[in-house]
Amino acid sequence: MNTMRVSILIAAAAIFAVACSSTDLKPPPPAPANNQPVPNQNAPAAPTSPTAPIKTIEAPSATPIDPLSDPKSLLARRSVYFAFDQSGINDTDISVLEAHGRYLVDHPDRSIRVEGNCDERGGREYNLALGQRRAETVRQRLMVLGVAGTRIETSSLGKEKPRAQGHDEASWAENRRADIIYK
């Protein structure tokens, strides 16, 4: 019985040795000058050669990327717009506010300032007040969505800092706006 076992072992070792001998690591073939993948992986290789381009993969991270930085997210939109002399939120912008509201609820460490603006028509003091009311409307809407009022500061620039410099309806519409600014 012992002799049998040893024989089997020796035979196995011999088979193994033969099998193993064919699995040496070959040096990789030399990288072609234009950096394309080499078609024939079994071609003989030079003893020292530059490496082929290595594809990088990213390990999935434990923390997700901040959606605030995602240009495709609704959160990338930081402005809501208003009709002339009005401070009501239109339907298009409600979804923008809902996105910011959700984000703020999920990130209690973040706070914002909302800045209201007006177009160039009309008096400066009245427009300062109207800008403030626009900012305050946004704040109230975010509070309804669950964000504590203490995390939302409001201010107004009136008509003093127009983003669009023209004197037509397109410019005016761009300037009738409240901006959400993350602190």
Next chain:
Amino acid sequence: MNRKWLTKCTPYNRLRTMSHFSSRSGLPAFALALALACLTLLFASRANAQMTIQITGVGSQQFPIAVANFRVDGEASEDVAGVIRADLTRSGLFRMIDPGTQAIEENARINLDDWKSRGADTIAIGTLTKLADGRFEVRYRLFDSVKGKQIDGLAFTAPAADLRRVAHRIADHIYETVTGVPGVFSTRIAYVVQYSPNHYELQVADADGANPQTALKSREFIISPAWSPDGSTLAYVSFESRRTVVYVHNLATGQRKALASFPGSNSGPAFSPDGRTLALVLTRDGNSEIYSMSIDGSNLKRLTHDPAIDTEPCFSPDGAYIYFTSDRSGGPQIYRMSSSGGSPQRMTFNGDYNISPRISPDGRTLAYVGRRSDLFQIEVLDLTTSQELTVTDTVKDESPTFAPNGRQILYATDVGGKGILALTSTDGRARARLSGPNGDVREPTWGPYIK
């Protein structure tokens, strides 16, 4: 850069008969006009800026006056007669009769019949004499060619630097002698110039725009300057700390204090006529409301209690009321309430947008900006008759401010994309435009009489 005032002013053979000069035809002073005149007058100032004044309308009743070149003994840096002519012209109430180029000295015997036949109802002549100490003696006389006699005369002694101010004083005297109303040529105006998106200046200039001096230079916007009744101080809103804060700023010393820096927005400062109270607009309680505060910062009191926007407070001349803008009825309109708070009374009913109320010094006329079909124009409302009148021909008007004699309104507007100041008589007839060369001029406020 403080300029000394007149050192001495003595009446000289003054015949203060206070005869109210009225035209021979007997028409009321501000009847309907037919003629328009266009004149452009340039004034070089000591600073770099130079205001251009363009007359675009004249008063219905114009008093024809000849202001002769003053006789000058010694070199004078100021064309006193020229400044007088420009002042009287800018008021819209005087038409200049060509005096010829010859200087006429103050104690000359002049041929009043000859002047009458040339169309001049009044004639002003004068002399500048340089004294040994470098100051000037200025003497002037005013004659009435209809009455055939002198009706006014004054003498001043002043340093050369004050000659322009002497000219304004003489123009004030002529204006009052002829119209019965005090002149405002010696007063000052304050306004904001924006030179670039990051360069704003609060400036104070003579009423004709000459001699602008900068009280505040800032990278951020400045709005709503307001004069204290004694002319020493300006209150204004500055955004220099990235929020709106109300300052009170002593012009002579440059010292200032942030009087209202509450959470939220601080704006709309207005002095009470006794100078002891400041009305303000604060959003500390959530939306724009009007408050009053003692000038030392104590005694803050909330005056309006409405979820609407309440803004732009303006005291009545007796201090009893505050006029203000509120959109409690849906759109902005002018209201009036007791200056201690209380239920407001609505004043404007035309159109859906009326803002920026200012009350005349006699308390009888309300000026404001009305929007009518997308045009923003200065309106005046006679509080006795409730008649409203549009008084400008420009269409992007802001910030009306009354002259201290109540006869003119200065305001800001936009012509050809440029911010300029413009003047109108309270009846809308006599008009002028003032523009600075480099920036947009806005937010004017007319200072008080200089005592």
